Amino acid sequence: MRERPTLPLFTAPALRRRWPLVAVVSVGVLAGGAAVPAAAGDDSGGGSGSDASTTVEPFGTAPDGTPVERWTLANGDMTIRVLTYGGVIQTLEVPDQHGEVDNVVLGFADVAGYASDADPYFGSLIGRYGNRIAGGQFELDGTTYQLPLNDGPNTLHGGPVGFDDQVWTATPVGDEDVAALRLELVSPAGDQGFPGTLSTAVTYTLDDERRLSVHYEATTDAPTVVNLTQHTYWNLSGEGTGTINDHHLRIDASAYTPVDETLIPTGEIAPVEGTPFDFRESTAIGERIRESDQQLLYGQGYDHNWVLDRDDDGARPGSDAEDPLEEAAELHDPESGRTLTIWTTEPGLQFYSGNFLDGTIVGTSGRTYRQGDGLALETQHFPDSPNQPGFPSTELRPGEVYDSTTVFELGD
Incomplete structure (x- = not known):
């Protein structure tokens, strides 16, 4: 097991208490656009810092005419491109074991792709509630709330107009050592049926150790439920190169939720x-995916939540844990030699093996995506937790702060 990373997080001290949740990823992408001066931030980042940069360029408009920006965060041999539409990680480039740089995430070439009904949440920030809520309904403090249905009889990823379909406000917050971007969004009370006005901030931080940190914060003015996550689809061989069935996956979990x-x-x-x-031992994803297991038949592959083996209580609201960041999973591609290691403060990990990619989507490289051409590893609280009293709570109340981190580190 690798040493747990210590990352600089650009967050206000008042927002570093409850719900500790964090995400980190290592990347490499071609920089472009106009240079933007980095805001003053924590100077504790590692490395010389000489290569850290943050740039921005116009990138079309949302369906309602709102301008969209594309931000490029670069540090050393890593680069990512982030859209203000949906907080999307559009590209993430990193060298392989031979020094060849590839984009290792799936996505679209323009905003129209992400705004279309065909978008399977490529690279998006998900809210207010990641994953499914049964019947689109839950009860909180004696009141029943009905959400719009967008996944058969259920609500998925916050409803038909979730955080992935909003334009976020972006502010560069990095320094000479790290490239960092803070995205902010206010979701008014009643948005997609959820109670309370929710103020959310997500910070992407790219260091020179091939790590990208995704740090989530949220506050509310009325009791509500929250489950934020990041929905990047990975293919460590490179975007558009084919199936991930030969990737080897390890998940540090002794249980899952059928x-x-x-x-x-x-x-x-x-x-x-x-x-x-x-997946407690590293196993090829395709090794058992075609077994006649009823759970695999339901999902047409893997589309389930794993209950992570944690030393703490899973970072529930009110947790006193100061730094509950723990290793959750490792993904390895034998062909490229790339390895993705994930740390998180979350109690669960949704592994989705790209089962519903059907060859009708054209990606950033101009190639089509078919079943299994990418996979998502979404750190989160459990699906349908508002209706499952035995699951870790996702309730957030006034005066509390949702504070979450997940780390994706890319090595070769």
Whole structure:
């Protein structure tokens, strides 16, 4: 197991208490656009800092005419491009074991792709509630809330107009050592049926150790439920190169949450031992994906939440843990030699094996995406938690702060 990373986080001290949740990724992408002076920030980042830069350029408009920006964060041999539309990580480039640089995430070449009904949440920030809520309904403090349905009988990823379809406000907050971008969004009370006005900030921080930190913060003026995540699709061989079935995956989880035919958890926390869901040892994704297991049939592959083996309580609201960042998973591509290691403060990890990519989507490289051409590893609280009293709570109340981090580190 690798040493737990220590990352500079550009956040106000008042927002570093409850809900500790963080995400980090290592990247490399071609920089472009006009240079933007970095805001003053934490100077504790590693490395010489001589290569850290943040630039911005116009990138079309949202469907309502709002201008969209594309920000490029670069540091050493890593670069990512981030859109203010949906907070999307559009490209993420990093060298392989031979020094060849590739984009290793799936996406679209323009805003229209991300705004279309065909978008499977490529690279997006997900909110207010990542994953599914059964029947689009939950009860909180004696009041029942009905959300719009957008996934059969359920609500998925916050509803039909979630955070992935909003234009976020971006502010550069890096320094000479790290490239960092803070994205902010205010979701008014009643947005997609959720109670409370939710103020959300997400900071992407790129250091020179091939790590990208995604740090989530949120506050509310009324009781509500929150489950934020990042929905990047990975292919460590390179975007558009084909299947990820030969990638090897390890998930540090002894249990998972089985689902019904609509992919809603049954409430059971089941052991992975003896099932196709046992990734405690690194295993090729395609090795068991075609087994006649009912859970695989429901999802047409993997589309489930793993219950991570954590030393703490899973960073529930009110947790006193100061730094509960723990290793959750490792993805390795034998062909390129790239390895993606994920640390998180979250109690769960949704592994989705790209089952519903069907060859109708054209990606950033001009190639089409077919089933299994990318996978998502979404750190999160569990699906349907508002209706599952046995799951870690996703309730957030006035005076509390949702504070979450996940780390994706790319090595070769």
